[in-house]
Amino acid sequence: MSAALLDVRDVRAGYGGTETLRGASLHVDPAEIVALLGENGAGKTTLARVVSGLHRARTGSVYLAGRDITGLAPHQIVRHGLAHVSAGRRVFASLTIEQNLTVAARRRDRPLLAGRLSEVYETFPALRNRRRLLAAALSGGEQQMLVIGRGLMSAPQLLVVDEPSSGLAPAMIDALAAAIRALRDAGTATLLIEQHRSLAERVADRMLSLREGRIEPAGSAPPS
Numbered sequence: 001m002s003a004a005l006l007d008v009r010d011v012r013a014g015y016g017g018t019e020t021l022r023g024a025s026l027h028v029d030p031a032e033i034v035a036l037l038g039e040n041g042a043g044k045t046t047l048a049r050v051v052s053g054l055h056r057a058r059t060g061s062v063y064l065a066g067r068d069i070t071g072l073a074p075h076q077i078v079r080h081g082l083a084h085v086s087a088g089r090r091v092f093a094s095l096t097i098e099q100n101l102t103v104a105a106r107r108r109d110r111p112l113l114a115g116r117l118s119e120v121y122e123t124f125p126a127l128r129n130r131r132r133l134l135a136a137a138l139s140g141g142e143q144q145m146l147v148i149g150r151g152l153m154s155a156p157q158l159l160v161v162d163e164p165s166s167g168l169a170p171a172m173i174d175a176l177a178a179a180i181r182a183l184r185d186a187g188t189a190t191l192l193i194e195q196h197r198s199l200a201e202r203v204a205d206r207m208l209s210l211r212e213g214r215i216e217p218a219g220s221a222p223p224s
């Protein structure tokens, strides 16, 4: 059994007659930040969706903490410790920040909520200060913090975050980098999916590149 937290082995996946992933493999170790880079349309989002159960691999397998999660439903994969933060920062604009964070919690999870909320607010203090505001009032960067915060509410061992830096100002990218590093230091690993290198270079322990359906090393990352 592999000691990796996430182990993606030889995954093939696509749409209709098109094969987007053609034997893609990668691993993420516990409390490691791995960036997956690739051009527009390379298949990064497809890979993220396969890992989180939103898209079915044709062949290959995905292991999380040694458990075969290939083909499990997304809600089962969340329970095994993976949170997927999709691209696009979809917040519930007419709910408050705190309601956005708690909306998915089940009734029996309520006693745990206060603890989870306080950890999210520790990671993103800007959200704590504004928790009673409607999410519509947030900037793009704050909305990105909110959707990551929503992912953190399930106490994941691994965050898979798709294009968080898209369209953000450099100061906000720095803030995101600091948060992702703080999460790593507290034990949460991240698979960071990015088209551009700016956030990846600031934060990643390792950088990978998806090209022609396969994953290869993308040069060494600077120390963080």
Ligand SMILES: Nc1ncnc2c1ncn2[C@@H]1O[C@H](COP(=O)(O)OP(=O)(O)OP(=O)(O)O)[C@@H](O)[C@H]1O
Binding pocket: 015, 020, 038, 039, 040, 041, 042, 043, 044, 045, 046, 047, 195
């Ligand atoms: N639902 C779908 N049906 C058909 N083709 C799709 C679908 N989703 C994605 N594709 C195609 O699969 C390929 C990979 O898309 P994917 O979104 O995984 O790439 P990406 O690397 O994440 O790119 P981007 O950064 O633009 O999102 C693209 O050619 C895309 O057009």
